Amino acid sequence: MSTKALAWTLAGGLLLAASAKAEPLDDLRTRLSALRSDQPIRLLVDVKLERRGSAPLHLRKTRLKGEATVVYGPDGVKSLEQKWLSSKTELSLWTSGKGNSSEPHLLDMEEAETLANPVETLDVILDGATLLQDRPVDWNGRPARLLVIRPALFARPGAGPDDDAGPLSGEVSIWLDDSGDPLALERATEIGIPGLRFTQHQLFTFRQDDGRLLVAEAEERTQSRTLGVHRGQETRSMLVSVDHR
Numbered sequence: 001m002s003t004k005a006l007a008w009t010l011a012g013g014l015l016l017a018a019s020a021k022a023e024p025l026d027d028l029r030t031r032l033s034a035l036r037s038d039q040p041i042r043l044l045v046d047v048k049l050e051r052r053g054s055a056p057l058h059l060r061k062t063r064l065k066g067e068a069t070v071v072y073g074p075d076g077v078k079s080l081e082q083k084w085l086s087s088k089t090e091l092s093l094w095t096s097g098k099g100n101s102s103e104p105h106l107l108d109m110e111e112a113e114t115l116a117n118p119v120e121t122l123d124v125i126l127d128g129a130t131l132l133q134d135r136p137v138d139w140n141g142r143p144a145r146l147l148v149i150r151p152a153l154f155a156r157p158g159a160g161p162d163d164d165a166g167p168l169s170g171e172v173s174i175w176l177d178d179s180g181d182p183l184a185l186e187r188a189t190e191i192g193i194p195g196l197r198f199t200q201h202q203l204f205t206f207r208q209d210d211g212r213l214l215v216a217e218a219e220e221r222t223q224s225r226t227l228g229v230h231r232g233q234e235t236r237s238m239l240v241s242v243d244h245r
Contacts, residue, residue, distance in 0.1 A: 011071040012121075024134050024147055025126055031180040035213035036119045038074040042243040043116055043214075045070060047082075052233045064091045066106045072116035081104040099240045107238070115215045115240055118206060122182065125172055128152030132171065139183055145176040154189075182206050182213065214239055225228050 045068040053060045068082035095240065107115075126149070133148035154170045170189040175218045177183050184205045191198040200222045207216035218238040225231050 025131055025149070027180060028147070028174070028176070028182075029123070029126055030123055032119045032182075032213070035181065035208070035211065036117075037210075037212040038214070039044060040071070040078075040119075041072045041116060041209075041212075042245075043070040043072070044068075044241045044243050045107065045112075045115065046239045048237045049104070049106070050235045051104075060089070062087065064088075064104075068106045068112070070112045070116055072113075073185070077109055077112045077116065080107075080109060080112050096177075102149070115170070115206075115218070116236070118182075118185075118204065118211050118215050121183070122174075125151050125185075125187075126150070127171075139175045143178060144183060145178075145180075146170070147174045149174070164218065199223050214240065214242070 037109060038184040047064075047066045047068060049062075049066075051060075051062045063076060064084050064087045071076060071079040084106070117135045117235065129149040129151045131147065134145065135146055136212055137144050137146040139146075149172050151170070154168060168189075168191055170187065172188075173186040174184075175183040184203065186204075187200075187202045189198075189200045200220065202221075203219045204215050205217040207214055215238075217240065218236075220234075220236045222234045223232070
């Protein structure tokens, strides 16, 4: 084989390999388009939140429970009502015991949008993403397919799949059923800069309602460390149901 013919053969092989690697993500985008809906829907969300902060001679631990109502329509989230139902705070001897002066929101508008329209979130994650793994697995005792990707947000320009992404890094795992529909999504994010280290782990479980993809459950764990002294941890879980009234 001539050098020129060999070069064309190698180039063709590289193009085929790149096409095969991108195909699972293209197939997922196509499947997601069938699971999209902007019809009005009303979601009820039960939220549990636990916060823990520590520093030398200091400890604060807060547990809260609340509920939110999300009304979603063609133009996005129309309304978001939320309230805390109960709270408990444990304080160290080195802090004032005057209670919670600034309770956090259960969820913000962007998070409410994800619960009602996860297809949009998946589209953003898949846009420009790099496929790292594609393999058969078990998911809760049933056959599934696992795609592990690196979103474009976490990739440095010109970096390869195995390169260190720098201060901001992360991966996303997506489990699919035998029809190619998303079963769950796991996202791991880490920020490491001088004086600050932040990690976040999120797990979303999906369900379908009249052919529409929704989030059924969500879990989130966030950890931070500032200057190696102050440490914070937040764990939040959400259970989502559809109000058909």
